[in-house]
Amino acid sequence: MNNILTEASACLQCKNSRCRQACPIHTNIPEMIRKLRNHEVMDAAQMLFENNPLSIVCSLVCDHEKQCEGACVRGIKGDPVAISDIEQYISNSCFERIQLSMEPENGMRAAVIGAGPAGLTIAVALRQKGYKVTVFEVREKIGGIMRYGIPEYRLPRSILDRYYKKLKALGIQFRPNMAIGGAVSIQDLLDDGYSSVFIGTGAWKPRRLNIPGETFGNVQYAVNYLNNPDVYDLGENVAVIGAGNAAMDAARTAIRKGSRNVTVYVRSNSATASDEEVEYAKIDGVQFVFNKAPVRITDEGVVLADTQKDENGKTVMIEGTENFVKVDTVLVAISQVPQTRLVTRDPDLQLNERGNLKIDDLGSTTMPGVFASGDVVTGAKTVVHAVALSRQIAEEMDRYMKGQAGTAKSSASE
Ligand SMILES: Cc1cc2nc3c(=O)[nH]c(=O)nc-3n(C[C@H](O)[C@H](O)[C@H](O)COP(=O)(O)OP(=O)(O)OC[C@H]3O[C@@H](n4cnc5c(N)ncnc54)[C@H](O)[C@@H]3O)c2cc1C
Numbered sequence: 262m263n264n265i266l267t268e269a270s271a272c273l274q275c276k277n278s279r280c281r282q283a284c285p286i287h288t289n290i291p292e293m294i295r296k297l298r299n300h301e302v303m304d305a306a307q308m309l310f311e312n313n314p315l316s317i318v319c320s321l322v323c324d325h326e327k328q329c330e331g332a333c334v335r336g337i338k339g340d341p342v343a344i345s346d347i348e349q350y351i352s353n354s355c356f357e358r359i360q361l362s363m364e365p366e367n368g369m370r371a372a373v374i375g376a377g378p379a380g381l382t383i384a385v386a387l388r389q390k391g392y393k394v395t396v397f398e399v400r401e402k403i404g405g406i407m408r409y410g411i412p413e414y415r416l417p418r419s420i421l422d423r424y425y426k427k428l429k430a431l432g433i434q435f436r437p438n439m440a441i442g443g444a445v446s447i448q449d450l451l452d453d454g455y456s457s458v459f460i461g462t463g464a465w466k467p468r469r470l471n472i473p474g475e476t477f478g479n480v481q482y483a484v485n486y487l488n489n490p491d492v493y494d495l496g497e498n499v500a501v502i503g504a505g506n507a508a509m510d511a512a513r514t515a516i517r518k519g520s521r522n523v524t525v526y527v528r529s530n531s532a533t534a535s536d537e538e539v540e541y542a543k544i545d546g547v548q549f550v551f552n553k554a555p556v557r558i559t560d561e562g563v564v565l566a567d568t569q570k571d572e573n574g575k576t577v578m579i580e581g582t583e584n585f586v587k588v589d590t591v592l593v594a595i596s597q598v599p600q601t602r603l604v605t606r607d608p609d610l611q612l613n614e615r616g617n618l619k620i621d622d623l624g625s626t627t628m629p630g631v632f633a634s635g636d637v638v639t640g641a642k643t644v645v646h647a648v649a650l651s652r653q654i655a656e657e658m659d660r661y662m663k664g665q666a667g668t669a670k671s672s673a674s675e
Contacts, residue, residue: 265350268343269294275334280344283332286313286649290329290344297351306355309348313652314385315378317356318407319645320349321416324535328645356423361431367391369662372455374441374603377405378647379461379635381424384433386655392456392662394433399440403428405463406636407644410487410507412514442602447610451630456662460610460618460626460633461651464597464641470502474558475593483511483594490514496589500563501525501547502555503594504532505641509539511592512547520590524548526555528568529576554578555591562587599637615640624654625661632658 272294280290289308296305309316325331325345333341371387373380376398388394402408404421429435441447450458467482469475483503486493487510499520501512504527515523525532525542530551532539543549553565556578567582599617604610609628613619617640624632634654635647 264343265297265347269297269347271335272342273334279332279334280329280342283327284329285643285645286319286652288312288316288329288348290348293351294342294347297347302351303355303358305351306359309352310356310359310361313645313648314382315644315648316348316352317420318378318416319648320345320352321420322407322411323643323645324537326536353420356427361385361389363389363431364391366393367666369393369456369666370395370454371658371662372397372450372458373461374447374459375405375461375463375635375637376400376403376435377461377463377635378407378644379463379637379651380405380459381428382648382651383459383461383634383655383658384428385431386652387658388428388431388433390655390659395436395455396433397436397439397441397445399438401437403435403437405461409489410484410510412487412490412510412517414513414517415510440602442606447603447607447628447631456630456665457658458631459654459658460603460631460637461635461647462599462603462637464599464617464636466598466600467593468596468598470555470593470595472555472557477558477560479560479589480558480591480593483507483592484597486511486592487514490518493518495520495592497521498588499523499590499592500586500588501592501594502563503596504528504539504549505534505594505596506538507596508532508592508594509534509542509547511594513542513545515590515592516545516547522548524550524586524588526553526565527551528554529570556583558591559585561585563591597636597641599640623657624650625657630661630665632661 274291278291293305329344330341335341369392371392371394373384373396376396384394384396403425408421447458467484495515499515501508512523512525552568554568556564556566564583564585566578568576568578571577611619611627618633618637620626620633620638626633632654634650
């Protein structure tokens, strides 16, 4: 606690707060700190939650070095204010006591597909606006990648269980183990009286390396492995291909589960994961080798080639530099793209040229009454980006549903 107060007292309360501007969801950081200093911690928590219902999660998993803390004026000459620790303290200690403002029930139903950051944000926002909200989730529990991707040591599952309780108490209904696009389609939901449907199904299909041997038994995709690492036996020596969030999580988890030599091979000369994540991976004992690209996988390991930048700045392999590395498992972590189940089942939905669900500026898909946000429309991004976009889309869904209800009323009275 002392530490939190010391950190809070270091804040300069900048008028033109760079920390707030650098936050993708523009959390009012100076105000949060001012309220804490004034002992108005519940007000601070309320403000945080109303702005970002996943504030507790974001305080743990956002890339603070590149966002709020990276922009802190204090950081120019010394250490930035530990904004994430302050946010964590406030949002975590007050979470159960936060009372959300609720509009009266309006009699309309909204369906939310997917209980990840995008779906949960929409569910809370629409419930607050008086809609009867049902969330359909293909997995057993809520959280999406927060539960089935980000490891427990970075994001305790108990936080997501607390969310479940809170959201249930708000009156949000959940249907777990229920894939939309299987027995039930989006059209079925609309036909059954939902005024609007939201798609927040994320990006779960591993991006492929497209090299020979990728289907062999010694290859695993990181996003699948992280789903439930305990059912895998990776062996002593592991090569991780990729250098983003998922790659760091897979490498660090492999070490924790007993693999001894875990090496991350990076195509370029730097990792895309946050500096902090890379640092922690190194502390955990993960090795990094830069400027290496996989060429093919064999039953005994992986063949890698050196890379360099060409005259256009593109990373290319250098011919004749192929080298075999003996490993027990190759973990592929080069991002994910959306699954196509919903699009196959409801052909009115269209994908864009990158394979993401197509939406317009208002978050509307190509199917009337159906909206979407999060990774399924942006491709693999971050929790805070999914929340920020979903907040906007919730406003659009509200406008749409009220507009439809108004039209129905006026045509009934004609
Ligand atoms: C390993 C890993 C680590 C990451 N680490 C970080 C990090 O540290 N910080 C950060 O900010 N971001 C991180 N990210 C990215 C972040 O988790 C995602 O950007 C975010 O979860 C996207 O939210 P979403 O709601 O769009 O999708 P998701 O979290 O993917 O949630 C989608 C939900 O929809 C459900 N679903 C899918 N299809 C259906 C269907 N047909 N019917 C019903 N339900 C369905 C899924 O089961 C899932 O629960 C990480 C990603 C990965 C893969």
